[in-house]
Amino acid sequence: xxxxxxxxxxxxxxxxxxxxxxxxxxxxxxxxxxxxxxxxxxxxxxxxxxxxxxxxxxxxxxxxxxxxxxxxxxxxxxxxxxxxxxxxxxxxxxxxxxxxxxxxxxxxxxxxxxxxxxxxxxxxxxxxxxxxxxxxxxxxxxxxxxxxxxxxxxxxxxxxxxxxxxxxxxxxxxxxxxxxxxxxxxxxxxxxxxxxxxxxxxxxxxxxxxxxxxxxxxxxxxxxxxxxxxxxxxxxxxxxxxxxxxxxxxxxxxxxxxxxxxxxxxxxxxxxxxxxxxxxxxxxxxxxxxxxxxxxxxxxxxxxxxxxxxxxxxxxxxxxxxxxxxxxxxxxxxxxxxxxxxxxxxxxxxxxxxxxxxxxxxxxxxxxxxxxxxxxxxxxxxxxxxxxxxxxxxxxxxxxxxxxxxxxxxxxxxxx
Numbered sequence: 001x002x003x004x005x006x007x008x009x010x011x012x013x014x015x016x017x018x019x020x021x022x023x024x025x026x027x028x029x030x031x032x033x034x035x036x037x038x039x040x041x042x043x044x045x046x047x048x049x050x051x052x053x054x055x056x057x058x059x060x061x062x063x064x065x066x067x068x069x070x071x072x073x074x075x076x077x078x079x080x081x082x083x084x085x086x087x088x089x090x091x092x093x094x095x096x097x098x099x100x101x102x103x104x105x106x107x108x109x110x111x112x113x114x115x116x117x118x119x120x121x122x123x124x125x126x127x128x129x130x131x132x133x134x135x136x137x138x139x140x141x142x143x144x145x146x147x148x149x150x151x152x153x154x155x156x157x158x159x160x161x162x163x164x165x166x167x168x169x170x171x172x173x174x175x176x177x178x179x180x181x182x183x184x185x186x187x188x189x190x191x192x193x194x195x196x197x198x199x200x201x202x203x204x205x206x207x208x209x210x211x212x213x214x215x216x217x218x219x220x221x222x223x224x225x226x227x228x229x230x231x232x233x234x235x236x237x238x239x240x241x242x243x244x245x246x247x248x249x250x251x252x253x254x255x256x257x258x259x260x261x262x263x264x265x266x267x268x269x270x271x272x273x274x275x276x277x278x279x280x281x282x283x284x285x286x287x288x289x290x291x292x293x294x295x296x297x298x299x300x301x302x303x304x305x306x307x308x309x310x311x312x313x314x315x316x317x318x319x320x321x322x323x324x325x326x327x328x329x330x331x332x333x334x335x336x337x338x339x340x341x342x343x344x345x346x347x348x349x350x351x352x353x354x355x356x357x358x359x360x361x362x363x364x365x366x367x368x369x370x371x372x373x374x375x376x377x378x379x380x381x382x383x384x385x386x387x388x389x390x391x392x393x394x395x396x397x398x399x400x401x402x403x404x405x406x407x408x409x410x411x412x413x414x415x416x
Contacts (some may be wrong), residue, residue, distance in 0.1 A: 001143075001144045002018070002141065002143050002144075003142050003144075004139060004141060004142070005018040005019060005021060005140055005141075005142050005186075006018065006024075006137065006138070006139050006140075007135075007138055007140055007332055008083075008086070008137070009086040009132075010085060010128065010135055010136060011085065011086070011110075012128060012129045012228075013122065013123060013128075014089075014122070014127065014128055014131060015085070015111070015112065015154060016111045016135065016159065016310030017084065017085025017086070017108045017109065017111070018108060018140070018291060019083075019107055019108050019153070020086075020109070022135065024248075026319050027083060027107045030049040030066075030107075034056060034064045034066070034101070035063065037066060037100070038064045038098075039267065042098065049069055049072055049092070049093070050069065050072075050099070051070070051071065053068070053069045053097060054066070054068055054098060054101075054102050055067045055068070055069060055079065055095045055096060055097050055098060056095070056096050056098055057081060057094060064096075065081045065083065066081070066082050066101055066155075067079045067080060067082050067095070067391060070087060073150075073260040075091060075092060076090060076092070077089070077090055077092060078090075078125040080094065082106040082108070083107040084108055084153060084179075085108045091276075093396065101176055103384055108122065108401045109155055110153075110154045110155065111154055111155045111156070111159070112156055112157070113144075113156075113158070113166060113167045113176075113178075114145035114157055114160065114172075115178065115227065116170070116171075116176050116177070116178050116181075117177045118177075119174070119176060119177070120178045123175070123176075124175065126175075127175035127176070130175065131168070131170075131171065133262065134161070134169075134262050134334055135159075135161070138161065138163050140160060140166075141160040142157050142158075142159060142160075143157060143301065144156075144157055144405055145157055150233050154246040157255050159192075161259050162255060162256040162258070162259025162260065162328075163252075163328045164259070164328070169263065169266070170341075172243075172266065173266055180194070189190075197277060198276060198278060198291065198330075199290070199309055199330060199333070201332045201334060201337065202228065202334065202337065203333075203384060204228075204337070204383060204390070205228075205387070207382075207384060207385070207386070208383075210381070210382045210395070211229075211380060211381060211382075212228075212229045212379070212380050213228055213229070213379055213380065213394075214226065214227045214229075214352065214378065214379065215227075215374040215375070215394075216311045216312050216313070216336050217336065218374070219369065220362050221344075221346075221357040221369075221370040221412065222311075222340055222344070222345075222362075223339075223359075224338075224339055224340075224341065224374070225312025225338055226336065226337050226381060227311075227335050227336055228337070230252055237300065247274060253329075253335070256328065256329055256332070257289065257290070257329070259360055260280065260329070261286060261288050263282070267323045267324055267325075268323065269319065269320065269324075270319065270322040273296065273304065274296075275294065275295065276293065276310075276327075277292060278290070278330060279291050279293060279306070279322050279323065280322070280324070281308060281317060281321060281322060282322075283308070283321075288331060290308070290309050291306045291307060291308050291309060291322075291411055292306065292307055294307055297316045302318070302319060303316050303317060303319075304319065306322070308336075309336065310334060310335035310336055310379070311336050312336035312338065319358060333414060337388045337390060338389070338390065339389070339391065340349070340389050340392070341391075341393070341402075342415070343401060343403060343410045343415055344403040344406065344413065344415050345413055346361040346362050346363075346366070347366070347413055347414040349361070350363075361391070363411060366411040366412060369405065369406055369409055369411055370406060373401060373405055378382035378397065379394055379395060379396060379397075380394075380397075381395065382395075
């Protein structure tokens with residue numbers, strides 16, 4: 001059986017506790033009922049607790065949870081939150097004995113990785129820390145491999161995050177040995193990208209159709225990078241009936257990048273540099289994004305001009321901000337498409353006006369004016385030609401051509 005689940009916690013022994021997505025609504029209903037039935041502060045008078053006794057626990061978020069006493073000692077009790085999996089030492093005043101909900105099975109399932117042996121036969125602390133950092137509160141895909149011998153035992157599973165096997169990842173980090181050798185080979189393919197590989201372009205709407213876009217980067221008033229909204233573009237050129245929907249691909253890409261950012265330290269730094277080579281690039285916000293190499297800009301120290309392929313923007317970065325890209329990230333088309341706007345041209349050249357250094361036919365003022373017209377706005381476009389470059393007409397919400405504002409300001413002329 002294969003299903004989606006959220007990892008509620010990872011125990012100190014490496015046990016992975018999951019809550020199936022299909023049970024979330026039912027769990028939320030139970031939590032609401034518990035909150036309405038328990039509005040006290042906990043059991044204030046003395047009480048003789050027993051190991052294994054059912055109770056409700058007042059968590060640090062002031063919510064009540066179902067619990068079970070695991071160990072008795074002193075003024076605190078070791079209690080397990082049975083619907084979450086985690087174990088804590090709780091003061092007795094934050095507990096209340098009850099048998100009200102003992103007939104409802106726990107919502108979280110304890111799991112172990114199938115055919116995966118930790119180094120030393122138990123998960124070392126650094127491995128547990130890695131699992132907790134990687135998985136806690138994250139949505140994952142579960143493949144059930146073996147049922148436990150008893151109902152309270154651990155389910156043997158294969159767990160996949162961002163399209164990659166957790167067993168393979170932990171084996172790559174040398175925290176364990178995984179018996180599935182094919183999976184390890186797949187991980188090597190996951191980490192190392194052949195030099196000759198490249199990104200693919202997304203399918204584009206057919207010429208003449210008007211479709212919603214966002215401008216993600218401006219090179220000049222006429223050269224822009226646009227991002228399409230796939231859910232609103234049903235007629236895509238070169239799209240086939242069997243293709244996965246583009247909007248789901250965008251979601252999957254975001255999810256895959258999120259996982260990559262969690263485990264980016266395990267990806268090798270880039271040591272081979274070639275024009276157009278795909279890679280991961282660290283941005284100013286500390287996150288890593290898909291990019292490609294363009295040229296070496298400085299030599300001491302080495303700095304590389306890169307482009308963020310899902311936005312169109314450029315940056316010069318040192319080599320320690322470049323890493324090899326996981327192979328599976330190449331299956332997603334780039335999100336930003338380079339396009340040229342039609343219908344206008346630069347205004348008459350004036351030497352006294354500040355010019356864009358790399359595109360001197362345009363004034364800096366014209367670039368800023370175009371940025372104000374498009375930045376953060378939902379626009380629409382229509383493709384006029386695919387070659388030699390993608391050429392479009394770009395419209396505002398009121399269906400007026402965006403460049404008309406530049407013409408009104410005297411920063412551009414109509415191009416018949």
